[in-house]
Structure formats: structure tokens, C-alpha cells
Amino acid sequence: MTTTTIQALDVAGVTNEAIRDFVLEWVTITTPARVEVVSAADDARLLQEALDAGELLQAGEGRYYNRSHVKDTARSEERTVVATSRPTDRGVYNNWRPADEVDAIVRERMRGASAGKTLYVVPYLMAVPGGPLASFGAGVQLTDDRTVVLQMIRMARVGIHLFEELDDPEFFVRGVNIKGDLDALGHGTPDDQRMFATIADRRTILHYGSAYGGNALLGKIAHGLRQASYDGWASGRFLAEQFMLLGITDKQTGRTYRVCGGFPSASGKTNLAMTLSPDALGDRYEVEFYGDDIAWLWVGEDGRLYGMNPENGVFGVVKDTNEMTNPAALDAIRPGTGTIFTNVARNDLTGEVWWEGKTPEPPEQLEGWRDWTGKLIADRDESTRDNPWAHPNSRFATALTNVPTVAFDADHPAGVPIDAIIFGGRTRDREPLIRAFTDLAEGVYDGLTLGAEATFAAEGLDGQLRYDPMSMRPFMSYPEGKYAEHWLTILGQLQHPPIFAHVNWFQRDPDDGRFLWPGYRENLRALLWLIEHKEGRANGQTTAVGVIPTPDELGLDGLDLPACDVERLLTIDNARWCEEMRRRGEHLAQFADLPESIRSVHERITAELGQ
Numbered sequence: 001m002t003t004t005t006i007q008a009l010d011v012a013g014v015t016n017e018a019i020r021d022f023v024l025e026w027v028t029i030t031t032p033a034r035v036e037v038v039s040a041a042d043d044a045r046l047l048q049e050a051l052d053a054g055e056l057l058q059a060g061e062g063r064y065y066n067r068s069h070v071k072d073t074a075r076s077e078e079r080t081v082v083a084t085s086r087p088t089d090r091g092v093y094n095n096w097r098p099a100d101e102v103d104a105i106v107r108e109r110m111r112g113a114s115a116g117k118t119l120y121v122v123p124y125l126m127a128v129p130g131g132p133l134a135s136f137g138a139g140v141q142l143t144d145d146r147t148v149v150l151q152m153i154r155m156a157r158v159g160i161h162l163f164e165e166l167d168d169p170e171f172f173v174r175g176v177n178i179k180g181d182l183d184a185l186g187h188g189t190p191d192d193q194r195m196f197a198t199i200a201d202r203r204t205i206l207h208y209g210s211a212y213g214g215n216a217l218l219g220k221i222a223h224g225l226r227q228a229s230y231d232g233w234a235s236g237r238f239l240a241e242q243f244m245l246l247g248i249t250d251k252q253t254g255r256t257y258r259v260c261g262g263f264p265s266a267s268g269k270t271n272l273a274m275t276l277s278p279d280a281l282g283d284r285y286e287v288e289f290y291g292d293d294i295a296w297l298w299v300g301e302d303g304r305l306y307g308m309n310p311e312n313g314v315f316g317v318v319k320d321t322n323e324m325t326n327p328a329a330l331d332a333i334r335p336g337t338g339t340i341f342t343n344v345a346r347n348d349l350t351g352e353v354w355w356e357g358k359t360p361e362p363p364e365q366l367e368g369w370r371d372w373t374g375k376l377i378a379d380r381d382e383s384t385r386d387n388p389w390a391h392p393n394s395r396f397a398t399a400l401t402n403v404p405t406v407a408f409d410a411d412h413p414a415g416v417p418i419d420a421i422i423f424g425g426r427t428r429d430r431e432p433l434i435r436a437f438t439d440l441a442e443g444v445y446d447g448l449t450l451g452a453e454a455t456f457a458a459e460g461l462d463g464q465l466r467y468d469p470m471s472m473r474p475f476m477s478y479p480e481g482k483y484a485e486h487w488l489t490i491l492g493q494l495q496h497p498p499i500f501a502h503v504n505w506f507q508r509d510p511d512d513g514r515f516l517w518p519g520y521r522e523n524l525r526a527l528l529w530l531i532e533h534k535e536g537r538a539n540g541q542t543t544a545v546g547v548i549p550t551p552d553e554l555g556l557d558g559l560d561l562p563a564c565d566v567e568r569l570l571t572i573d574n575a576r577w578c579e580e581m582r583r584r585g586e587h588l589a590q591f592a593d594l595p596e597s598i599r600s601v602h603e604r605i606t607a608e609l610g611q
């Protein structure tokens with residue numbers, strides 16, 4: 001690094017020596033032409049530069065559009081590793097590798113890889129400033145891609161000033177994201193050069209070979225989940241989970257209840273987080289949004305569980321977002337919000353964007369429309385006519401403040417007390433609408449055995465359950481048995497523990513395959529029952545796998561559901577559950593050091609079902 005660059009860093013206000021040393025080290029390795037320290041205040045200028053350079057296109061007034069490289073469209077689980085210096089950190093799902101080995105490999109791949117480019121220095125905070133976990137949220141990401149910077153500005157709090165309030169200027173996550181030459185990285189071949197590594201015990205994240213989503217916005221998944229869950233365990237202080245977080249205020253009683261929970265992908269987590277109360281329930285309930293993807297949880301001084309969303313934005317899947325599924329999300333990405341869309345379809349003439357499920361049919365007039373790869377729709381032939389216009393993993397990035405239902409206290413440093421933790425997946429049979437448990441080990445057991453049906457396209461196992469503990473399978477950073485133990489330790493300290501529940505909006509009629517439950521806004525009814533149950537006003541029916549509502553307890557006003565469907569939604573099929581317990585046994589057997597109390601729950605349920 002030249003003296004002038006060091007001076008440039010000084011001028012940009014970087015007096016933190018640890019940050020300067022970190023930047024210097026990586027400038028020497030990646031050899032960029034320029035270094036630029038950015039803050040959220042640079043957004044308008046960077047947007048203009050990206051527009052001028054053709055990296056972004058306008059998507060109507062105050063909205064932007066980006067097409068990624070066609071091979072760089074999703075997180076890559078196979079290329080993602082967690083590395084530490086302790087072999088005992090190897091788990092079933094964390095792709096553990098030795099820290100030194102991984103560090104050497106990625107360093108070598110990044111050598112000279114930013115030649116001719118600008119290396120952006122992005123100091124960020126994945127936390128509400130001033131909160132008890134803020135120090136764990138400090139990070140500095142280096143990236144050589146401007147659209148990554150612009151998305152980081154939407155997803156995290158960005159700026160060097162955020163470090164001024166932190167006690168230890170050296171305690172920050174060091175992240176490096178180098179895009180690399182995406183045409184030459186051998187995607188999907190045995191010689192695939194990409195590597196996305198969290199070196200957790202060094203609090204270092206090195207991601208080589210992408211400028212897309214979770215691979216590149218290092219604050220989000222790599223720091224907010226993998227690194228943070230490792231930090232939470234190593235410090236013994238908190239949990240970091242792929243959870244949504246919402247609040248429900250009952251205006252009749254004036255009480256607000258906060259519910260957080262994990263759902264494997266494609267199980268409707270963002271839609272639930274942004275849900276509105278069903279029309280038929282009038283204006284009694286107000287649902288508020290805290291976050292759709294990450295919650296950090298800790299024990300408050302009053303013996304309650306507290307939670308906060310460390311993100312500052314929403315990086316949502318766009319597919320199927322419409323007025324019925326998620327009106328709040330549509331509002332959050334309206335013109336003027338600064339939203340960045342990636343990989344949807346765009347019209348050259350009008351700047352309009354479209355994705356599958358936005359409207360029942362694509363626009364009739366094809367003129368000007370290009371699909372996510374940039375090809376004109378009008379030029380499609382017979383063989384490509386039915387291809388999707390948008391990529392199934394196309395996304396929007398928008399700031400939290402654009403979400404119309406965002407809670408007034410979403411940015412309060414103290415966090416919010418949590419009343420309930422829910423787990424849910426897409427399950428066509430067996431799982432009732434909701435089952436509740438008050439016992440901590442039962443709640444943790446339920447999280448560990450969470451699964452969702454794989455879709456044929458994604459897994460080649462159509463309809464089969466893919467277990468996804470706590471919805472953290474792709475983000476696990478340490479062994480699953482230890483993970484369960486840490487949950488029991490943190491939540492075991494609570495004087496006022498939350499209630500747990502398992503929800504399933506996706507049960508189908510076995511004969512004709514239709515969904516038995518209307519879903520979307522109506523899902524709130526299941527959560528309202530859970531609150532009633534917690535408050536002792538709805539006893540439910542006790543089963544081997546938890547308490548489920550009786551049909552009359554589940555408020556169904558204004559819903560016209562056949563009684564037989566309601567019954568099926570609220571019934572436990574013992575034979576089907578026995579089969580499931582056998583599979584769960586195999587799933588849990590993979591995990592070393594599983595706490596005894598978790599095994600006991602499994603054995604008790606198995607025995608009770610068999611009676």
C-alpha cells in the first residue's frame with residue numbers, strides 16, 4: 001500500500017489503527033488500484049456512480065435494478081465452510097475445516113484479484129446501536145464490488161462513526177469479499193475456486209468468488225448468523241438465530257406480545273413477519289414488524305428473554321410477492337424507497353419490474369421486457385417461451401424503515417421481551433396447524449427436529465422432509481449437540497420463559513391435494529390461540545407431541561372452513577407420527593453430545609405414541 005493511500009484512509013476519518021492494519025494487510029494481498037472508506041451518507045453518490053457505470057439501471061423513480069452474473073444467483077452451501085483451530089468444532093452441518101488451511105487457500109485465491117478495481121472499506125454494525133450485544137455486531141467488510149456496498153448500506157448500519165461508541169476498537173469482525181473473475185472460477189466443477197469461509201475463532205470472514213446475496217453481504221449471514229452464533233456460544237451470552245420477529249398488540253387489553261421463530265426457506269417467514277391482521281377480526285389486533293430473517297436473543301436483567309433484529313433492512317425473495325401474500329412488502333419496495341432489485345425482469349422502455357407471482361400473468365405487451373439474464377422476452381422461441389422471467393431467487397433489498405408495519409421500538413437498544421418462540425415448516429400431512437409446549441427441553445427438541453418438505457427442483461426428493469435444525473442448517477457454526485446444550489443453558493436462566501410452538505400452514509387434503517388452511521393473514525389466528533393458551537384462557541387438548549387447540553378455541557370468525565377440514569388441521573395421526581419418530585431417531589443419532597434431556601423427550605414421545 002502506498003503512503004498516499006494510507007493518507008487517504010486518514011482523511012476519510014479512519015484513526016482506528018486496528019482497522020488501518022486490517023485494510024493495509026488486504027490491500028497488499030488483493031492489490032486494488034484505489035481504496036475508499038464508505039458510510040451510508042455516500043449512498044446517493046455511489047448510486048449515481050453505479051448508474052453511470054451501467055452496474056445499476058433505474059427501476060422507476062427512486063428504485064434500482066441489478067443483474068448478477070448468471071452463475072452467481074444464490075448462496076452456495078457446498079462452497080461454504082466454517083473453520084476454526086479446534087477439530088472438536090466439527091459438526092454434522094458446518095463443513096468444518098482447519099483454520100490455517102482455509103486461511104492459506106483463500107488468501108492465495110485472493111492474491112492480486114482486485115487489480116485495477118476500487119476496494120471499498122465498509123465499517124458496519126449488525127446490531128441496534130447502544131444495545132447489550134452491540135460490540136458483537138461491529139464489523140468491517142472489504143469488497144471490490146460497488147453493488148455489494150450499496151446493498152450493505154441497505155442491510156446494515158454503515159459508517160465509521162458507529163465504532164466511536166464501542167468499548168474495544170479492536171473487537172470487530174474482519175470480512176473480505178472479493179468477487180473474482182466469475183467466468184473463470186469453475187462453478188460446479190471439481191476445480192471450483194469459490195470459497196466462502198467463516199474462520200469463527202479468529203472472527204474473520206473470507207468470501208471469494210461472488211457478489212451475490214448471502215455470499216457477498218457479509219454482515220448478514222456470515223456475520224449475523226455463523227459468526228454470531230459461534231460468538232454467542234463462545235461467550236456464553238446469547239443465541240443468534242435465523243428467526244423472524246413480530247409483535248401483536250391486542251388493543252382490547254393493551255398488551256403487546258412478541259413472537260420470534262424459525263422457518264426453513266420457502267416456508268413463508270417474510271410473509272409472516274410482515275403480516276397484517278385478518279380483515280374479519282376488525283381492528284382489535286395490530287401486528288408489528290421487527291425483522292424477517294435474524295434475531296439475537298439474550299437473558300434480560302428481569303429474567304425474561306430479549307430479542308433484537310441486528311439487520312437494518314430486508315433482503316427478501318421477490319417471487320410470489322403480491323397484494324394478497326404480502327402487501328406490506330409491496331409497500332416497502334414502492335417507488336422512492338431506494339430499493340435495489342436483483343434478477344427480476346425489467347422493461348427497458350418504462351423501467352418497470354416484474355416477477356413470477358406479482359400478477360397472475362406476465363405483462364401482455366412484451367415490448368421492452370427483458371428476463372433476469374438480460375434477454376428480450378419478445379425474442380424467445382418455442383424452447384424458451386415458458387422459462388421464468390425472474391430468477392426464482394431474485395431479491396429486493398430495502399431499508400427497515402420502508403416497511404410500513406415496522407414497530408416503533410424496533411431500534412430501541414434494550415431489545416424487546418419475547419413471549420413465544422415458534423418453529424414451522426412446509427409439511428403436507430402429520431403436522432397440525434399448531435402445537436404448543438411449555439417445557440424447555442421439548443421446545444429445543446422441536447427446533448432440532450424441524451424440517452420442511454424439499455421441493456423437487458431443489459433437492460430431488462420431492463415431498464420428503466429435509467431436517468433443518470432451528471432453520472440453521474446452512475448457518476450452523478459449531479456442533480449440533482453443543483448447540484442444543486447452549487440453548488438449554490441460555491433459556492434455562494430465564495425466570496419467565498417463553499412458550500414454544502410448532503406451526504404448519506401447509507397441510508393438504510390427502511385426496512385432492514388442496515391446502516386445508518387458507519394461510520397468509522389468517523395465520524395470525526393460530527398465534528392468537530397460542531397467546532390465549534399461554535395466558536391460561538385456552539386449555540387445548542394434550543397430545544404426545546404437545547397441546548393443540550380444540551376447534552372451538554381456535555377463533556374462526558369470518559372464515560368459512562368445512563368442519564372436517566378443521567378437525568383434520570387439529571388432529572394427531574398416531575401411525576404417521578410413529579413413522580416420523582423413527583426418522584427423527586436417525587436424524588438425532590448423527591449428533592454427538594446430545595443433551596440427555598433432549599433424548600428423554602424423544603423417548604417419551606415415542607413411548608406415548610406407541611401406547
Ligand code: OXD
Nearest residue numbers: 075213214265293315
Ligand atoms: C437466506 C437469506 O439465504 O436470508 O436465507 O438470504
Ligand code: MN
Nearest residue numbers: 242292293294
Ligand atoms: Mn434467511
